[in-house]
Amino acid sequence: MATNIPNTDIWRPGSFTKNFSWGSPSAGLSELHSIIRLGFNDEMKDVPRHEFRTRVRSAGRPEYIPVNFFLFNKSIGGVDHLCADELVFQALNWDHSPRFDKLALFAFLLSLAGRWSRARREQRRPALWANAYVRELIAGKRNWETKGISADDIERFVRADPRYQAETTRKLATNLNYLFIGGRLKEMNTTRIERWWVDCLFLALDRIIEERRIDRLATPPSEYADLLTDYGFLELTGPSTLEKRLAIKHLVTLYDACGGRGRFSEDATKERTLTLVPDVQFFVKNDPRPRGAVHSTNPRVLKSIPAACAMLAKYAGFNDLSPDDLEEFDLAEFVKRNTQAALDRLKQENIEPSMTAEELMKLMRGE
Structure with a gap:
């Protein structure tokens, strides 16, 4: 290229x-x-x-x-x-x-x-x-x-x-x-x-x-x-790690979904939302402050975005954070809350483990 x-x-x-x-x-x-x-x-x-x-x-x-x-x-x-x-x-x-x-x-x-x-x-x-x-x-x-x-x-x-x-x-x-x-x-x-x-x-x-x-x-x-890569992004921003390289894929998807620099134009964002998420009304927020977009696979992948981009962030696979939640974001609490929510969903659907902890450890050890 x-x-x-x-x-x-x-x-x-x-x-x-x-x-x-x-x-x-x-x-x-x-x-x-x-x-x-x-x-x-x-x-x-x-x-x-x-x-x-x-x-x-x-x-x-x-x-x-x-x-x-x-x-x-x-x-x-x-x-x-x-x-x-x-x-x-x-x-x-x-x-x-x-x-x-x-x-x-x-x-x-x-x-x-x-x-x-x-x-x-x-x-x-x-x-x-x-x-x-x-x-x-x-x-x-x-x-x-x-x-x-x-x-x-x-x-x-x-x-x-x-x-x-x-x-x-x-x-x-x-x-x-x-x-x-x-x-x-x-x-x-x-x-x-x-x-x-x-x-x-x-x-x-x-x-x-x-x-x-x-x-x-x-x-x-x-x-x-x-x-x-060509412009040396990773070299200019600290040691390169697997976590960072994996995050790039998610963030590029979010950047594209939000319309690039068009994310700062509410008219452009509205048009893009209606195109990508046609079955949902345009996301109008009474609070104009920026919101947060956090990826479910890694809560460190947290990006502040214009308020109008909330639905676009969800389309890209990110969870939406309110302005107050963004400012007060606590990584450990976020992980704990989402883990508990996942366990509650499994319980509601009557999904239970099919093996004991001891059997799982044996499997992991290759026994």
């Missing part, structure tokens, strides 16, 4: 070597969180790039790094826009948190910024040195051992690589190390599925599909999982 991944031969830092002015890294990426809310005016819809920049600049905030490295750009009707995708969805609907920090760092590492007027070719993938540092060194050679990460380590990496074509290395290295601390890179070194990881998968698909649309490439759902 030809993925047509944008050029990766040249690394240029661009405005990344400027002073961020984002405060202490101990505050995480809270500045980016507030900048996104400000620039999008708390509305979950694509915004003209010049409007976003004007709002942010008028508030005395730095706008170059957010629009050129963290958000996705595309032309709509000949006007440059910033896309409302999973990163924006999380920023607008939840307060700043470590979960947002890791999602935002992933957006930066994925390094898909789209295209805008007068942008150079290499700006479509503006942070490939960071992408390569994590994929090739941290994930590839060090198996996600993060103890050695530092500005000095980053500087040695870019200096030794012929793909990096710029005179400055120190400021880039210190800025990237700042992002790794604020974005909690070391916390991404986990074998378990966590909610930020699930959010990252949706964001990756949002960006990859929009990137391909710029080049007029169709992206059928059958290619989603392969594209995640």
Whole structure:
């Protein structure tokens, strides 16, 4: 399959070597969180790039790094826009948190910024040195051992690589190390599925599909999982495990059922619901807050979705969680409650075991 991944031969830092002015890294990426809310005016819809920049600049905030490295750009009707995708969805609907920090760092590492007027070719993938540092060194050679990460380590990496074509290395290295601390890179070194990881998968698909649309490439759902592999999703989000690889299949199904980035449009979601679930009335919720979709085979596969997507999530094999249940979700309690419900159903249907526990153990031992 030809993925047509944008050029990766040249690394240029661009405005990344400027002073961020984002405060202490101990505050995480809270500045980016507030900048996104400000620039999008708390509305979950694509915004003209010049409007976003004007709002942010008028508030005395730095706008170059957010629009050129963290958000996705595309032309709509000949006007440059910033896309409302999973990163924006999380920023607008939840307060700043470590979960947002890791999602935002992933957006930066994925390094898909789209295209805008007068942008150079290499700006479509503006942070490939960071992408390569994590994929090739941290994930590839060090198996996600993060103890050695530092500005000095980053500087040695870019200096030794012929793909990096710029005179400055120190400021880039210190800025990237700042992002790794604020974005909690070391916390991404986990074998378990966590909610930020699930959010990252949706964001990756949002960006990859929009990137391909710029080049007029169709992206059928059958290619989603392969594209995640091609763009290094697993390498960029911690150690690869069987649990994560199995979860990708379920999450790709959910993403497709919800209509991709169309999940943020209630009209598009309504049309899709009536198409996929024609025997059910469109699911209208009085509570506009996002809901949860949790997979029955693994409750760690939990995704926050727009309220209108509830029926589509059920169509994809996920259980629906109310906004309050989503916020207060307790993994152990969920497993206990669902196990008890399954046992109660078996009892109601008069289904009983056909062998004793001792006989079962003998069978398991091959006796």
